[in-house]
Amino acid sequence: MPASPIRKLVPYAEQAKKRGITVYHLNIGQPDIPTPQSMIDAMHTLDVKVIEYSHSAGILSCRQKMCDYYAKHNIHVSPEEIIIGAGASEAILFAVQTCLNPGDEIIIPEPFYANYNGFCISAGVKVKPIPSSIETGFALPPIEDFEKAITGKTKAIMICNPNNPTGYLYSKEELEVLRQIVKKYDLYLFADEVYREFCYDGTTHYSVMNLEGIEDNVVLFDSVSKRFSACGIRIGAMVSHNKEVMQTALKFAQARLSPPSLGQIAAEAAMDTPESYFKEVIEEYLARRNTVVEAMGKMKGVVCPTPKGAFYVTPSLPIDDSDKFCQWLLEDFNYENQTVMLAPATGFYATPGAGKTEVRISYVLNVENLRKAMECIDKALKVYPGRTA
């Protein structure tokens, strides 16, 4: 498995810090938003003698709470249709192992979350990327592109909605296009919806679970960790109406015994988090997104869509090579003893050479620090030796 472009940068970031330089981390999906107090309280009042294994599919009361949560989002499932995993990561791995055999193919619009590749490699599954374009703000590729990519070995299409790394929110119409392809070719539709709540500008999220006529094809991935800024609890879920899929996935879940119990106890407490929490959080992220998009829009040669969801944006910069640029930012550049760490978009493309002018920015810092970070990028683009505009 190749090292990701972000990982390769870590030593350079460490060296920059050793030289006394402040590094703004826009490279990671670790929000700085406080974890809801209910989750911390659940640990403070933990009342057990033995921290036991849970059911392999997760603590029943936690799955029931998840069902209540989903019902609020117009997704109607029962606890048997949920398997809790150690993060969405494990849930995705279970689904890939369950629904695809080694040698099978999965179609994913690129850029896509780099670790999907890792899970597929683990299962011997081949990722077939089809390009989405910055010119459309990374909208769903046209139906013809999907049909061209489908072979006899294609078993699934995977999307992330809202998208990591682009922040793109798929419309109901785009999902309808996917529904038709999935139905026509009888494929699985995997959808990572961990950023469901993070939708801006009056948009709403439409879940694949509500696409009619493909109920048995759809597998949803979710993460409590991301939603509640509690990445460390490692609680995600695989959700599907397909009984056979859930039965097989449960065997993989049983092989690793149980998901983390403490995280599940915290997750269960989180489900009662009032809507006001999200309202505040979303306002904060919106302010952050606007800070980034506005600043980027003023930089010469930068193309930056205004994403409607998640907390990522993938602009195109006037640079020769995003891997080199991101390394240079850490190794050779600073502005008033500050610099930024960005994620080269090359890591989000499976097509060799793609994403060379793009970077992913995670807006997980407060507005003040984001402004400083944007100033660094602005100054950096003016002096970067490999600039192209």
Add this chain to the structure above:
Amino acid sequence: MPASPIRKLVPYAEQAKKRGITVYHLNIGQPDIPTPQSMIDAMHTLDVKVIEYSHSAGILSCRQKMCDYYAKHNIHVSPEEIIIGAGASEAILFAVQTCLNPGDEIIIPEPFYANYNGFCISAGVKVKPIPSSIETGFALPPIEDFEKAITGKTKAIMICNPNNPTGYLYSKEELEVLRQIVKKYDLYLFADEVYREFCYDGTTHYSVMNLEGIEDNVVLFDSVSKRFSACGIRIGAMVSHNKEVMQTALKFAQARLSPPSLGQIAAEAAMDTPESYFKEVIEEYLARRNTVVEAMGKMKGVVCPTPKGAFYVTPSLPIDDSDKFCQWLLEDFNYENQTVMLAPATGFYATPGAGKTEVRISYVLNVENLRKAMECIDKALKVYPGRTA
């Protein structure tokens, strides 16, 4: 992936309980011993604003504490030689994915912990079992048997010491035999040592990490969860001096982002658990083992070795078929409204048809309940329609 024989019994146990029958669970490795208070306290005093991802290899201070713990057991490693996993389960999966390719073979003396099979299937690796025998108390099979099983595709040998499901504790001499085979054929030696502390009758555990001349071949698996009766925290580890193996394994660890943070915080607190905790726990388990072995020894037609470690024993019973017997115990039998749930040993053998007269007993109940459970087995063997003695 086939359903395990234990899982198949679960509905029968549930039905028995619905009929008002007390079921003594000797089928699982979930100890009833209290989790050390230090671990619960670590949650009660949790002092964080955001429950963040940890380093993909685990929180550094937790790995450092693990090093201190290992040093007390004469195992000398640095934090870079440890990757923390979601239980030993994940650590084993990382190692199989790292050290073996699809189609490669791994030799495991059987009976062995059933989930090893699952991890190997996940990685496309073939398990080649070689039989150990109840007649030697499940000692290491002779060296010739290993050499007969080795092919050009063999990449590793795996042991569990002390053993699940047999409780057998490998001697230093047996490990020396393994050392020679591993060196001669340049294989990996995987060793699951999660029951290290649980050694009885004055025996001591010898770790594969101290076998000389094969430092780069050895990969150790460990579990904080089992040791401290905190299975639900899902904290295990993969430990190796082999730098290349650890580098590759870290990439698999990075693909799933991080192990559970709350569990790691609890685990770190656990490392300071005083030796007196283990002394009490081991005395308790010893009393339990003796209860089981003595009771079994008095039953006609039963062969029951006296294992020196872990909390399992795998006796042979005078029965036609352990799967049928275990189901019958739940479905058709009760003694004074009580019965037992046992694990058919067939699930611990990869060789079809093997283990048909054996069951695994986990002595994870207190002595009083174990006595009642043994009485049930004694009565059951007298009336079981498929009895052979």
